[in-house]
Structures are given as structure tokens and as C-alpha cells.
Amino acid sequence: MAEKVLMKGNEAFAEAAMRGGCRFYFGYPITPQSEIPEYMSRELPKRGGVFVQAESELGAINMTYGAGAAGGSVFISSSSPGIALMQEGMSFLCSAEVPAVILNVSRCGPGIGGIQPGQADYFQATRGGGNGDYHMPVFAPCNMQEAVDIIYEAPALADKWRTPVMILADGMMGQMMEPVALPDPKPFVEPEEIPANKPWAITGYAKKPGGARAVVKSLRxxxxxxxxxxxxxxxxxxxxKAELTRYECIGLEDAxxxxxxxxxxxxxxxxxIEMLAEQGIKAGLIRPISLWPFPYEAFDQIGKRTKVVVSAELSMGQLIEDVYRGVNGRLPVELIHRTGGIIPTSIEVAQKAKAILEGLK
Amino acid sequence: MKPVFTYTKGMLPVSTSYCPGCTHGIAHRLIMEVLEENGKLGDTVGVAPIGCSVLAHQFMNVDMCEAAHGRAPAVATGIRRAQPHKVVFTYQGDGDLASIGMSEIIAAAARGERFSTFFINNGIYGMTGGQIAPTTLIGQRGTTAVEGRTKAQFGMPIKMCELIAQLECAVYVERVALNTPANVRKAKKAVQKAFEVQEKGLGFSFVEFLSTCPTNWGLTPSDALQWVSDKMIPYYPLGVYRAPQPEGGQA
Structure with missing residues (x-):
């Protein structure tokens, strides 16, 4: 039975990761996600898990690589500049096919930027960020329940597809309190179970079925x-892609x-959308839940009445590049955005949307 | 006839990629020999660094992974947590450990991580072609200091054993050399001690091997061994820098 509680976002994210089976957490403090290492330091050891405060984000991602390569189920978290430091390690994880769950409670940049919520990590999350040809699944929940459900599911997806999985949240979600239904905890995997479950893992080959030596590497x-x-x-x-592509469409038929x-x-x-409807304007929404793979097929559901597609984002126009690809020249594409840590009011967005429609006449 | 010297099962039956006269092969063999003697080859996980020995996993007969440049101690920290009952070691060169990876090695030693680090100090970047390393001696030439290292430009070479031995949770710290048969025998004893300390769960163990790089030093293999005796050992004194107190002894 799911347990319904009122929780702060960051603590709910940490709880969901543990309940999803993540036994290892390697953390480094950074605003606005420092409640996560604090929560993990209290809770993980009680449940038989491991918390290590790393010397840096570089340390944390490489501990993740080591524990993941040795078959452990790892969850880590950071925020935008910390995630930038981890990119070297993410490239290694992807090439060496080491599973892990990585949460970015993003803030705004560039550089140190600020500590308010932002979405300017879209490129960093979806276009690699580290060196080389690779991708990793990236999920962007829009409320705490969805975040908890995706984080809970992520360790299994990471293991199945032998890849790190990123959850892209933001400081607003991390700091906000909301009621959330927590799923039942999955048991942690014991070290002795790993050789049979993950024969590719570097566990020592003495007790491995078949006894084959394992090497985890990216050099070729x-x-x-x-x-x-x-x-x-x-x-x-x-x-x-079929399993990982996720999105929600609202009111596309007559928007x-x-x-x-x-x-x-x-x-x-x-x-x-509700505000515009009250003024007689029909608007719809394509909400990508997976940012990679991006749900380009959702754009085929756009109806014949649609005059314009608007990328609404807390960045200077990053998501819009995938919107252009999804629209593929069929309709005009416009941008409504704020950045620097500012979240617009719904009134502001509605006014800008109306101005865009009027500009088309 | 009784064989007096044979292959160790710890080394895979392949040719290594190392240059003639390089002492990586000796260091590899010593570590693997000890693991074979301890019956631990199938219960060990090693971490290979970036540098010439990035390919150590093709030669050492244990489960291994590669680490990004300098990050091996962080990687080993993760392995240790996921596999608490296995033998874990990192094998790192001087550019890897004492330059780009200084943060990771010091942090791991300070935490007293229960793994062993084998540090190959040949005073130069080998794989990238002979650039000055943090351990290059004053006056020694490199491709980034063709007139030789000066204190004014690079500061003084870093003595890692002395640095690590300051940390209380680094419980075994020894510097050995691979330049003579007698020193090779001492080096093997240091490897044995490092693994012993690890298996007893006492803390972090660190063995520095003064090693050769004839190719980038521009010396013959035998002159390179002599150079270790004449130049390296006087600056990097051999010996035990920290060891656990004998059982029953006063702390």
C-alpha cells in the first residue's frame, strides 16, 4: 500500500530512490539540493545502505562509477554546476555501460549563476555534456508525485538498459512541500547476489557462474x-526508445x-490554458516527460486548427530546438521564456501567448 | 627437475605493451604474485589508471575497471562499498596520482578507505611522451622543460609517501624501489603488508614504487636502473613511513 505523506521535494526524491532499491548514495553539498545528502546520511545507514560524503562532485560521480561497476544500485544528486563537474564521469558511465540514477535539482547559470530554479540545463542534460557519442535517458517530471514515481522506477530502467538515467528537476520542485504517495520499498540487493544478477560486474570471478573475468572499460x-x-x-x-519515450498531450485537437x-x-x-479558455482562446500542451528520447511523435497529434506552437521554458531557448524538430516546418514556432531564476506568473505567460496569436493575424 | 621460477597465474599469458626496461612488468608481477599466494585472484577487484598502465586489465588476471585520469581512488571507494569483502586496489602513475588525482588520493587516504594503492613513481608522464610530472627531479629533462626542471618554474617534486603519512587513517605507507633484486624482494614484502593491512580492515595502505622510464628518460634499461639508485633514492628515501602499531603495543 502506498503511503501518503506531506514532504519536501528533495526529501521525497531521496526517499523514492531508496524505495526503488538504491542502496548507495555519494553526495556533495550544493544548493538547492543539500537536503538530499543530509536525508541520505540519516536514513540510508539505518536501512542497511551506504552514504559517503564525497570530496567533490568529481569524487561522487567516480564513486558512482566504481560502485555501479561492482554491481551496486547507486543514486546521486547535485545541481547544475555540480552536474557540469560530473560530466566527465557520465561519459565514462555511458561508454562503460554502468547503470546509475542521477538527479539534477537544477538552478540557473551560466557559471555559478544563481540558486533560483532554472531550466538552462536542457542542453547539458540532453546533448551529452561530456565528451563523445552517447545519450542517456532524461526524465523531467512536473510535480512531486510524478518525480517520486519516476525516481522509483529509474533504477530498474538503468539496470535493464545498462545506462545511467537522469532525472531533471529544478529548485522549485526540490524546495516545495507537497502531499505524495510513497511506493512500497523494494529490498536492497546483497553483495553476494550480484555475481549471479550482473555477471558483467567487477565482483571478483571466484563465485561468478562460469567464472569469467570481468573488465569494465571505455578505452578502445x-x-x-x-x-x-x-x-x-x-x-x-x-x-x-519505445519504452523510454514519455509525454502527455492536452487539448491538441482544437487548440x-x-x-x-x-x-x-x-x-x-x-x-x-484555463485562463486563456476563460477568454475564449483554446490552447493545448505537449508536455515531454522524457527529454531524451524526445517525443517528436507527439507533434503529429497537433490538430488542423493550430496556428502556432510555443516553446515555454525557463531558459533562453534550448527546448525550442527540439520543438523545431518536432514541428518540422509545419507551423510557426515561438518562444515564451524567462531566465536567471525568474518564474513568470501565469498571467504573464497568458498575455504573451495572446500577443503571439494577435501577431499572426 | 624442479622449476625454480615460473609464471604466476596472476598474469595473463600475453605480451605487455611496456617498453624494454620499464619496471611496470615487475610491479604488475609482484602484486599478482602476492594475490596468487594469498589465494585471492578470484576475490580481487583492481582499478587501472590513465597512462601506460591503462591496459593493466589486459595483463592482470583479476576483475578490473579503467578509471578516468586521477579518479581511481574515488572509483575504488565505490567498489569497496559495493563489494565490502573483496580485495580492492588501485594502480596509478605519478601524473595520474600526484597531479590530476591529488584530491581523490588525499581524500581516500584521509577517510581511511580500506583499499591499497600502488603508486608507480617514474618521475615523468610516460604515455603522453615525457612531459614534466609533479615528481620529476630538479634538473631532470622533460618535453615541457627541455633544459630541465627548475624550482623557479615548477617548484619542488612532491614526496607522496611523506604527504600521505601525515594522514592518520593511512595506516601503512612505504616507499620501495624496483632497481635491484634485493629491492624487488623488499617491494614484494611491502605489497604483502599492504594487502594484510587491508584484509584486517585497519585502513588505507599505500606503496610507492620508484620505477624507470628508459624511453622518456633517454637512458638504456641498465642506466635507468642506475639512475634510480643515484638520483631518485637520495631525494625519495626508501622505507616505511607509517605502519600499524604492533598488536598489544601502545598507540
Whole structure:
């Protein structure tokens, strides 16, 4: 039975990861997610898990790589500049096919930027960020229940597809309190169970079925071998797309204007749609839940009445690049945005949307 | 006939990628020999660094992973948590450990991580072609200091054993050399001690091997061994820098 509680976002995220089976957490303090390492330091050891405060985000991601390579189920969290430091490790995790769950409670940049919520990590999350040809699944929940459900599911997805999985939240979600239904905890996997469950893991081969030696690596000196490896990773991405592509469409059939938005601004857009309806304007929403793979197919559901597609984002126009690809020249594309940590009011977004529609006349 | 010297099962039956006269092969063999003697080859996880020995996992007959440059101690920290009952070690060169990875090695030693680090100090970046390392001696030449290292430009070479030995949770710290048969035998004893300390759960153990790089030093293999004796050992004194108190002894 799911347990309904009122919780702060960051603590709910941590709780969901533990309940999803993540036994290991390697953390480093950074605003606005420091409640997560604090919560994990209190809760994980009680339940037989492991908390380590790393020396840096570089340390944390590489501890993740080590524990994941040795078969452990790992959850880590950070915020935008900390995630930037982890990108080296993420590239390694992706190439070496090491599962992990990585949460970005994003703030705004560039540089140290500020500590208010932002979505300017869209490129960092969806376009790699580290070196080389790779992707990782990225999910962007828009409320705490959805975040808890995705974080809870993520360890299993990471193991199934042998990849790190990123959850892109923002400081608004991390700091807000909301009622949430917590799913039942899954048992932690014991170290002795790992050789049979994950024969590829570096556990020592003495007790491994078949006794084969395991090597976890990303170096391939022969170009042909590296090309083959990368092609194999991308074939797996293709195979995973059907399961990983997730989105929600609202009112597309008769919408004059279709918003595309994820996370906090998507939640706000729902109110904007109601506000516009009261003024006789029909607006709809495509809400990508997976940012990679991006739900381009959702754009095929846009109806014949639609005059414009609007990317609504807390960044200078990053999501809009995927909106252009989704629209594929069929309709005009416009941007409504704020950045720097400012979240617009629904009135402001509604006014801008109306101005865009009027500009088309 | 009784064989007096054989292959160790710890080394895979392949040719290594190391240059003639390089002492990586000796260091590899010593570590693997001890693990074989301890019956631990199937219960060990090693971490290979970036550098010439990135390919150590092709030669050492244990489960292994590669780590990004300098990050091996953080990777080993994660492995140790997920596999608390296995033998865990990192194998790192001087550019990897004493330059880009200084943060990770000091933090792991300070936490008293229960793994062993084997540190190959040959005073130069090998794989990238002979640039000055943090451990390059004053006057020693590198491709980024063709006239030789000066204190004014690079500061003084870092003595890692002395640095690590300051940390209370680094319970075994020894510097050995691979330049003579007698020193190789002492080096093996240091490896044994490091694993012993690890298996007893006492804390972090660290063995520095003064090693050669004839190719980038521009010396013959035998001159390189002599250079370790004449130049390296006087600056990097051999010996035990920290060891656990004998049982029953006063702390």
C-alpha cells in the first residue's frame, strides 16, 4: 500500500530512490539540493545502505562509477554546476555501460549563476555534456508525485538498459512541500547476489557462474573496435526508445496555440490554458516527460486548427530546438521564456501567448 | 627437475605493451604474485589508471575497471562499498596520482578507505611522451622543460609517501624501489603488508614504487636502473613511513 505523506521535494526524491532499491548514495553539498545528502546520511545507514560524503562532485560521480561497476544500485544528486563537474564521469558511465540514477535539482547559470530554479540545463542534460557519442535517458517530471514515481522506477530502467538515467528537476520542485504517495520499498540487493544478477560486474570471478573475468572499460585503441562499440550503444538506444519515450498531450485537437513545456513551467502552463479558455482562446500542451528520447511523435497529434506552437521554458531557448524538430516546418514556432531564476506568473505567460496569436493575424 | 621460477597465474599469458626496461612488468608481477599466494585472484577487484598502465586489465588476471585520469581512488571507494569483502586496489602513475588525482588520493587516504594503492613513481608522464610530472627531479629533462626542471618554474617534486603519512587513517605507507633484486624482494614484502593491512580492515595502505622510464628518460634499461639508485633514492628515501602499531603495543 502506498503511503501518503506531506514532504519536501528533495526529501521525497531521496526517499523514492531508496524505495526503488538504491542502496548507495555519494553526495556533495550544493544548493538547492543539500537536503538530499543530509536525508541520505540519516536514513540510508539505518536501512542497511551506504552514504559517503564525497570530496567533490568529481569524487561522487567516480564513486558512482566504481560502485555501479561492482554491481551496486547507486543514486546521486547535485545541481547544475555540480552536474557540469560530473560530466566527465557520465561519459565514462555511458561508454562503460554502468547503470546509475542521477538527479539534477537544477538552478540557473551560466557559471555559478544563481540558486533560483532554472531550466538552462536542457542542453547539458540532453546533448551529452561530456565528451563523445552517447545519450542517456532524461526524465523531467512536473510535480512531486510524478518525480517520486519516476525516481522509483529509474533504477530498474538503468539496470535493464545498462545506462545511467537522469532525472531533471529544478529548485522549485526540490524546495516545495507537497502531499505524495510513497511506493512500497523494494529490498536492497546483497553483495553476494550480484555475481549471479550482473555477471558483467567487477565482483571478483571466484563465485561468478562460469567464472569469467570481468573488465569494465571505455578505452578502445582500435578505431574499428570503438566504432563498433558506439554503434552497438546506439542500436540499444533505438531499442529502448519505445519504452523510454514519455509525454502527455492536452487539448491538441482544437487548440489554436499549442504550448510545449516540461517541468515546473509545464505545471504553470496548465493554469495558463484555463485562463486563456476563460477568454475564449483554446490552447493545448505537449508536455515531454522524457527529454531524451524526445517525443517528436507527439507533434503529429497537433490538430488542423493550430496556428502556432510555443516553446515555454525557463531558459533562453534550448527546448525550442527540439520543438523545431518536432514541428518540422509545419507551423510557426515561438518562444515564451524567462531566465536567471525568474518564474513568470501565469498571467504573464497568458498575455504573451495572446500577443503571439494577435501577431499572426 | 624442479622449476625454480615460473609464471604466476596472476598474469595473463600475453605480451605487455611496456617498453624494454620499464619496471611496470615487475610491479604488475609482484602484486599478482602476492594475490596468487594469498589465494585471492578470484576475490580481487583492481582499478587501472590513465597512462601506460591503462591496459593493466589486459595483463592482470583479476576483475578490473579503467578509471578516468586521477579518479581511481574515488572509483575504488565505490567498489569497496559495493563489494565490502573483496580485495580492492588501485594502480596509478605519478601524473595520474600526484597531479590530476591529488584530491581523490588525499581524500581516500584521509577517510581511511580500506583499499591499497600502488603508486608507480617514474618521475615523468610516460604515455603522453615525457612531459614534466609533479615528481620529476630538479634538473631532470622533460618535453615541457627541455633544459630541465627548475624550482623557479615548477617548484619542488612532491614526496607522496611523506604527504600521505601525515594522514592518520593511512595506516601503512612505504616507499620501495624496483632497481635491484634485493629491492624487488623488499617491494614484494611491502605489497604483502599492504594487502594484510587491508584484509584486517585497519585502513588505507599505500606503496610507492620508484620505477624507470628508459624511453622518456633517454637512458638504456641498465642506466635507468642506475639512475634510480643515484638520483631518485637520495631525494625519495626508501622505507616505511607509517605502519600499524604492533598488536598489544601502545598507540
Amino acid at each position: 585503441m582500435q578505431p574499428e573496435a570503438l566504432e563498433e562499440h558506439v554503434e552497438r550503444l546506439f542500436a540499444r538506444y533505438d531499442a529502448a 489554436e496555440l499549442v504550448f510545449v513545456a516540461y517541468g515546473t513551467i509545464a505545471r504553470l502552463t496548465l493554469e495558463v
